[in-house]
Amino acid sequence: MLKYQQVADEIEKYIEDHGLQQGDKLPVLESLMARFEVSKSTITKSLDLLERKGAIFQVRGSGIFVRRHKRKGYISLLSNKGFKRDLEEYQLSSEIIQLEARKPTEEAALNLNMEFDEDVYYVKRVRYINGQPLCLEESFYNKSIVPYLNAEIVQDSIFDYIKDALGLKVGFSDLYLHIGKLTEEEARYLQLEKGDPKLYVETIFHLTNGKPFDFSKVSYNYEQSQFFLQG
Amino acid sequence: MLKYQQVADEIEKYIEDHGLQQGDKLPVLESLMARFEVSKSTITKSLDLLERKGAIFQVRGSGIFVRRHKRKGYISLLSNKGFKRDLEEYQLSSEIIQLEARKPTEEAALNLNMEFDEDVYYVKRVRYINGQPLCLEESFYNKSIVPYLNAEIVQDSIFDYIKDALGLKVGFSDLYLHIGKLTEEEARYLQLEKGDPKLYVETIFHLTNGKPFDFSKVSYNYEQSQFFLQG
Structure with a gap:
């Protein structure tokens, strides 16, 4: 430093x-x-x-x-510290639904600038705040950049692993936000009703050299989440 | 410049x-x-x-x-250029519901660091994109900073007026985002159903000297809006 x-x-x-x-x-x-x-x-x-x-x-x-906002319990949409730092006072945990090396979906390949026959790590998990489901997250990591992931890493902070163990430098990200209604599957994981509101966020994370390495899709539980942004 | x-x-x-x-x-x-x-x-x-x-x-x-994202038709959540620039290719318009000088609500006074007996301009408008309702917006302007507003200014760009006519320097802003369900009134203005999803954004705009001058509350039509952010 x-x-x-x-x-x-x-x-x-x-x-x-x-x-x-x-x-x-x-x-x-x-x-x-x-x-x-x-x-x-x-x-x-x-x-x-x-x-x-x-x-x-x-x-x-x-x-x-x-400069410091007054409201507590808001998740910073642009923090690359991850939830853990934003929500220090809260108890956070993850449940892994799926973790595997596979070929990317067409959508993931396009967003990661990858070929369809290259490999990704696919991670699907539910994140909890104080025991309540906060969000359902699916992420695709370019395996040529993140060559190894296991349950222990995914349970904890993937970004800490990427920075500390792999020595990669996380740079900028592009976020796309949509408001919509929960599908039946999402509602089940988030313990809500099908058709309830959701914030759906797609993020493409890049290294400082501009290479995209993670494409993630997150659906938030509207009852458990509120967000903060600085302009 | x-x-x-x-x-x-x-x-x-x-x-x-x-x-x-x-x-x-x-x-x-x-x-x-x-x-x-x-x-x-x-x-x-x-x-x-x-x-x-x-x-x-x-x-x-x-x-x-x-650095330039690929998706078109997204509204930048942090742009202080306003919708007009983000959505250049679209036809944008406003309908004024209310415009008056009044005392602030308790919420507005708190967010603008004002006393309850000071004055604000209150503006309520629906904004349209290609003839479809995009959002319902309520704004409170500290009248000691923005001493005059009329229908013509509000119809056009309030921020252009603040910068060009009043010579004020717009600085940083704090945004708070919530996902929720539309009230009956909001649904009517947005031509949706009560209970449909909404993105609700509260923003506190400050001058470069740190003084808050505008507190705004916006409910977005989930069918007409998608958002972009750079991290």
Whole structure:
């Protein structure tokens, strides 16, 4: 981790530890430089990173302010930290329905820019929050990028495995959201009624080199989920 | 507009004009500097801006690539260009249900950090896409920031008016998304059935100085709307 990233983490911790709220002012640049013992160029980089992350906003000639929403229990739609971090106070678990190496569906191949005769890992799981079904998830991982998955990895965090064990760098993602009605199968897994509302999200995750490695399709339980986004 | 912003616009136009697709490589830095007749520091700023906007991605040691999703007809959830730009190929219109200066509801006052005895503009409208109802929208504007609205402005783009006529700088926004079932009133406006699925989005828009000026509540027609997000 680079120095400015480390300092950015420390500033986030400072905000947390001091219980600062949206709109609260941070110490001036000079104080931050002194506190974290870094140069002006490092602290500027740290602040730019935090601004991109949506943790602060900078007002020219006025100061640096905390950006932090007030509502609890919302899932960040753009977090690549995964549910685990967003919903720290909640108990999360997964039930694996299916896990296998197979050929991609036509839809998965198109979204992953793969040939039909290449291999994917297919994972289908239900995720639970405090014992209630949160979502039904199907994911296709390009096997030439993610060569191995097992139940233990899938039970835990696949993204942690991809980053930590495989050393891959997760980059940007494209999300497509639809509102619809639950099918009979989805309703069964989510313990709802067929025809109940759902948020259905398709996501294509790319590595930092632009290669798509994961195509996922998630149907959310409308009673258990609410979402947050920063614009 | 600053030079690097202007060059960023020109690079976006270059991508458009050349019909470049996601993953296509842009000319190297030196060629871009020559083509747009700017310094390395300016072109670097332009590229960083485009990367933040999600129009390109840069791979260290490899090059600059186009980022552009393939699906048409999706509404960007985080665009502050408004629907008009996202859905250029579609015919969009609004019907005003209500427009008045009034006291805020408790909910609006809380979200806009206002006192209950201050004034807001309240706007309720149905927005149509190709003649079909797209969404029902209620917005509360802090009247001390947006001192005047009329039917003509509301019919057109309120945000264009805020930026161009009032000279205000629109900054960040917080979005809260819920999935639910349509009430009878919503269903009537959206020409759907009570109990049909809806995406309900609350947004708090802030100026660049961090002051919230608009709290909006939008219920989308699930048959007419699909959404796109970049992560």
